[in-house]
Amino acid sequence: MTWTWFHRLGSPPYVYGLAARLTPWFAWPAALLIAAGLVGGLVLAPPDYQQGDGYRILYVHAPSAWMSLMVYTTMALAAAVGLIWRIKVAHAVAASCAPIGASFTLAALVTGALWGQPMWGTFWQWDPRLTSELILFFLYLGYMGLRAGLEDTQRADRASAVLAVVGVVNVPIIHYSVTWWNSLHQAPSIMRLAKPTMPAVMLVPLLAMLLGFTLLFGALLLVRLRGEVLARERTASWIREAVSA
Amino acid sequence: MRPGSPASVLPSPGVAAVSAPDMRTASALTAARLALARDLQLAFRRPSQLVQPLAFFAIVTLLFPLAISPELSRLKFVAPGVLWAAALLASLLALEFLFRDDASDGTLEQYALSGQSLTGLMFAKTVAHWLLTGLPLALTAPLAAVSLGAPATAMPGVLLAVAVGTVPLSLIGSIGAALTLGMKRSGALLSLLTLPLSLPVLIFGARATQLAIGGASILAPVELLGALAVLAVTLAPLAAAAAVRISLE
Numbered sequence: 001m002t003w004t005w006f007h008r009l010g011s012p013p014y015v016y017g018l019a020a021r022l023t024p025w026f027a028w029p030a031a032l033l034i035a036a037g038l039v040g041g042l043v044l045a046p047p048d049y050q051q052g053d054g055y056r057i058l059y060v061h062a063p064s065a066w067m068s069l070m071v072y073t074t075m076a077l078a079a080a081v082g083l084i085w086r087i088k089v090a091h092a093v094a095a096s097c098a099p100i101g102a103s104f105t106l107a108a109l110v111t112g113a114l115w116g117q118p119m120w121g122t123f124w125q126w127d128p129r130l131t132s133e134l135i136l137f138f139l140y141l142g143y144m145g146l147r148a149g150l151e152d153t154q155r156a157d158r159a160s161a162v163l164a165v166v167g168v169v170n171v172p173i174i175h176y177s178v179t180w181w182n183s184l185h186q187a188p189s190i191m192r193l194a195k196p197t198m199p200a201v202m203l204v205p206l207l208a209m210l211l212g213f214t215l216l217f218g219a220l221l222l223v224r225l226r227g228e229v230l231a232r233e234r235t236a237s238w239i240r241e242a243v244s245a
Numbered sequence: 246m247r248p249g250s251p252a253s254v255l256p257s258p259g260v261a262a263v264s265a266p267d268m269r270t271a272s273a274l275t276a277a278r279l280a281l282a283r284d285l286q287l288a289f290r291r292p293s294q295l296v297q298p299l300a301f302f303a304i305v306t307l308l309f310p311l312a313i314s315p316e317l318s319r320l321k322f323v324a325p326g327v328l329w330a331a332a333l334l335a336s337l338l339a340l341e342f343l344f345r346d347d348a349s350d351g352t353l354e355q356y357a358l359s360g361q362s363l364t365g366l367m368f369a370k371t372v373a374h375w376l377l378t379g380l381p382l383a384l385t386a387p388l389a390a391v392s393l394g395a396p397a398t399a400m401p402g403v404l405l406a407v408a409v410g411t412v413p414l415s416l417i418g419s420i421g422a423a424l425t426l427g428m429k430r431s432g433a434l435l436s437l438l439t440l441p442l443s444l445p446v447l448i449f450g451a452r453a454t455q456l457a458i459g460g461a462s463i464l465a466p467v468e469l470l471g472a473l474a475v476l477a478v479t480l481a482p483l484a485a486a487a488a489v490r491i492s493l494e
Contacts, residue, residue: 135441138437138441139441139442141437142438142441145434145438146424146425146434149425149428149434150428155491155492155494158491158494159424159488159491159492162420162424162484162487162488162491163420163438165484166420166442166484167442169480170442170445173473173476174441174442174445177444177469178444178445
C-alpha cells in the first residue's frame, strides 16, 4: 500500500488537473438530480393539506439550509488540516468554501423569509433556526472579512483557519443557546428514521434535491479551487505549461 | 533580546521594573503573574483607558431612555437588553487596548520568544483585561439597571450575571483581537468576528438580568454563563496564543 496518492493531494499542479477531471463527475449528476427533484417537488408532489402549494419552497429552502452547515463543516475541516499539517492546498479548499457557503446561507435566509410571508404572515420571525442561520451568515462574512483584511496569503490562511476552527466549536453552542426561546419553526420532519412524517411522493424529491445540492457544492468547490490554485501559483512555471497546453 | 541582558518582562519606559525573577527561568505561574502585574500597573498609569469603556457604557445606557421613553415602567422591560448590548459594545471597545501597545512596542514578540507558554501569558493578559474592564462593568451595571427602573433588590443578581458573563466576553474577544493584530482599521472587522461568537453570552446574560429584575432565581442562566466561562477559559487562550504566533510570523 503506497501513500503517494495522498501526498500528491498536497501538490497544486496535481490538484489543479484532478479538479478539472472531477468537475463533470459532480456537475452532471447534480444537474440531473436537481432537475428531477424540481419536477418531482414542484409538479408531481401533491399540495400539502395545510400549507397548499406554499410548502414547495421547501425543496430549495431545506437543501440550502443543509448545505450552509455542511459547507461550514467542510471549510473548518479543510482549515484544520491546513493548520495542522501545513498543507497549502487545504487552505485553498477552505478559502474556496467560504463564498459558496455564504451564498447557500443567504439562499436559505431568503427562501425562509419568502416561505414565512404566507405561512406566518410575516417575512421575518425571530425564530431560533432563522436566527442561527443569520448568525452563521455573519460567521461566513467574518471569515471572508478576515481573509480580505490580511494581505499576506500565508497569514490570511492560518489566521482564518484559527477563526474557522473557533467558529465550528461555537456553532453548536450558538445553535442551542438560540433554541432557548420558544420556536415557531416546525420540528424537523425528515430525520426521524422510524417513521418519516412525510409521504414518499414528497420525500423522494426532497432527498434528490439534498443529494443534488451536495454534488452541486462539490462541483462549485472544484471550479473555485482551480481558480484559487491559479491565483496562488500565478508565478509558478507549471501554470504556463498548463495554460498553453 | 540583547544577549546577556536579563530577559525580564521588558517594562515600558516609566514603569518600575517588575524585576527580580527572570522570565526565561521563572515557573509558568510566576511568568503569568508577572505579565498580569505588568498589565495592571501599565493600565493604572493611564486611567483614561480604564474610564473610557465605562463612560461609553453609561452613554449607551443613556441613549435608550432618550430614544424610547422616560417612563421607568416601560424601560424596565428593555433594561436587560439595553444593559447587555451596552456591556457587549463596551467590552468590544476595550479590546482595542488588549494587545495594541504590546504589539507595537515588541512586548508580544518577547513573550513569544521567552520560552514560557504563550497560552499561559495570553490567559494572564486576558485576566488583566477582565479585571480592568469586566469587573468595573459588573460594578457599574447594577446602577445602570436601577436607573432603568429595576428594583434595588435586583442589584446583586445583575452584578453577578455581568461579572460572570464578561469572563467569556474578554476571552472570546482576545481571539478576535489576536487575529486582527497589526491590521489597519480593524475596528469593524473585530466586531464582525467577535459579536457572533458572543451571542450566547448575550442571551443567557440578558435572561439572568431579566429574571433578577423580575425577582426570580437567576441560578440557571448564571450557571450556563459559568459553563461558557469555563469553556472559554480552557480553549480561548490556546486559540489566542496560536493567533498571536500567526500574527507575529
